[in-house]
Amino acid sequence: MWTIIHKMGSPPWFFRFSGGLVKWLLPLTVCLLLVGAVWGLLIAPPDFRQGNSYRIIYIHVPSAVVALAGYYVMAFAGAVSLVWRIKMADVTMRAVAPVGAALTAIALVTGAIWGKPTWGTWWVWDARITSMLILLFLYLGVVALFEAYENKSAAARACAVLTLVGTVNIPIIYKSVDWWYSLHQPASIKFTGESAIDPSMLYPLLLMIGAFYCLFAVTVLLNMRAELAWNHRDASWLKQLVQGT
């Protein structure tokens, strides 16, 4: 276990390892995305109430799910960075933040687009959308804090503290927004319960969630490689690696 953690902390090893990983993860992601998209957008049956407009959930739901998971990945990396002071954890945190922010933004935009035909308005203060908006602020806070510090290892530690505080808060935020919404819920708006979803719609959705997880992993890995390459631009191992391949 320790040797693995130690290895993960070494930039040359990670660079080689992630290179191999991306090589097969990237095609897998593309395949999953294509299959999921075709299945969800063309093959799955239309919803009896919403018609075809519901199909946006094949992007909306996966991005929302992965965006939230991304925050926990970031918090875990933050904890590792604070406790064991592993540089790679800093790099991970920094790589996850913009990807997570982008996914949250996608979830928000698709939610708004979905809202127009469903509720007749672009923006509804729905519990989930509001939670997503707050999650976006949390992500943007981490990105902005990272940029504000000149010393990047200090930036990583500051962000680690922030994400850990955020992680403690996220369940409370979600719960409070939930209660807030149920207290003010207008009678005309009702969500179709997720349990009611038909298997013929569910399977492509699960596939898309898997695809988004892969997409998240690939973008984060590529981000990390770019960051590492920049940090070690003068290192001999990097030159060897680049010239060797």
Add this chain to the structure above:
Amino acid sequence: MPLLTASDVTIERGDRRLLADVNLTVSAGEIWQLVGANGVGKTSLMRALAGLARLGVEGQIERQAELLYLGHASALKPSLNAMENLRCHPACDVMASDDDIERALAAVSLAGHEERPVGALSAGQQRRVALARLLVSSARLWLLDEPFTALDSSGCDWLDEQIQQHVEAGGGLIFTSHQPSRFGSRQIDLELARFAC
């Protein structure tokens, strides 16, 4: 008995290596002076030795005694008077009695100024209030960063005397100064440490 041991200390700032392989052991009764030009890393090393800077600091730093650190900033609240500032100083581990504080302020020739807000004192007087901490504290290890700035010649003499007494009583200290050697202190030239990179 060593009060502070630093072995193979290397300090990096961003991409730049500031200092490499600094080794020093401060024993009881020793005075160390860090010398070197501006920007060579005297303050960085002092902050690392005090435990304030950890990022980019490699190597072992062990402090085996109570520490008194005096940085560039005096850590005085301008709206509080000298008595209050010393009584409530955040870093002291002992409750100094008012008598002790009054005596310390008198020793830095600030008798009669105890009740004035520190913000109303001159820069030199403020520096003296900060230095009065040396008399109130019981720390054996002193890290003084540029203690002689803003002091007049009588102040410098007074500080010299304090340092001598501290060392004779079994304390040790490191200080930085631009001025060439005072006392018979051991010097560590940070220019040399930098060339070791």
Add this chain to the structure above:
Amino acid sequence: MPASESNLTLHGAFARQFSRHARAIIRSPAEVANPLLFFFMVITLFPLGLGPDPQRLAEMAPGILWVVALLSSLMVSGKLFASDYEDGSLEQLAIAPFPLAVLALGEVSAYWLATGFLLALASPIFALMLGLPATGIFTLMVSLLLGTTCLTLIGAVGSALTVSIRRGGMLLSLLIIPLNVPVLIFGTTAVSEAVMGGNATSWLALMGALALGSLAVMPVAIGAALRVSLDQ
């Protein structure tokens, strides 16, 4: 070396830090008056913006009062550690032979007394200005008392994280507004429930839990954040 000395306990160190900061605040009363003045002025803006209809104002009063409370805490928390960072007090705090979290908490407590606590005490006046029904006033005070504890502690984390950054004001808002959302929701709901004759106690209990949780967790985060800010 001093002749008469006694070792300081952790409790004593906390008390000393508290009194040091409390005295500094008392010497510059503007620090105490500013958040209240801000609150007063922003409350004035709402009838001007929304119209003077008493019924509508009363209906919105819980939300308005809590949003303004949040904004005023945002405004003041930026200054929390700023002077300590500049005058070197933070360095001394970090070196002190006591946990930084406890010392910082002493400072934050003094700060809270001068801002959040006073705001809670003065809040009935602001509530009357907006025509909040009398049934809600007690709940408003209690909710502000508990809520500003959370707001101050979260604000202190944000302040500790941004104190070394030159223009940290906007960044501070971005960092702490999302974290303050639960406090806002609980506080507003508690007051609204009290006005409508509902069950405000359970919401106040939630806020109490949140305040206690913040008291347990946030000082550690404040300490860690202060160390990061010092270490550059």
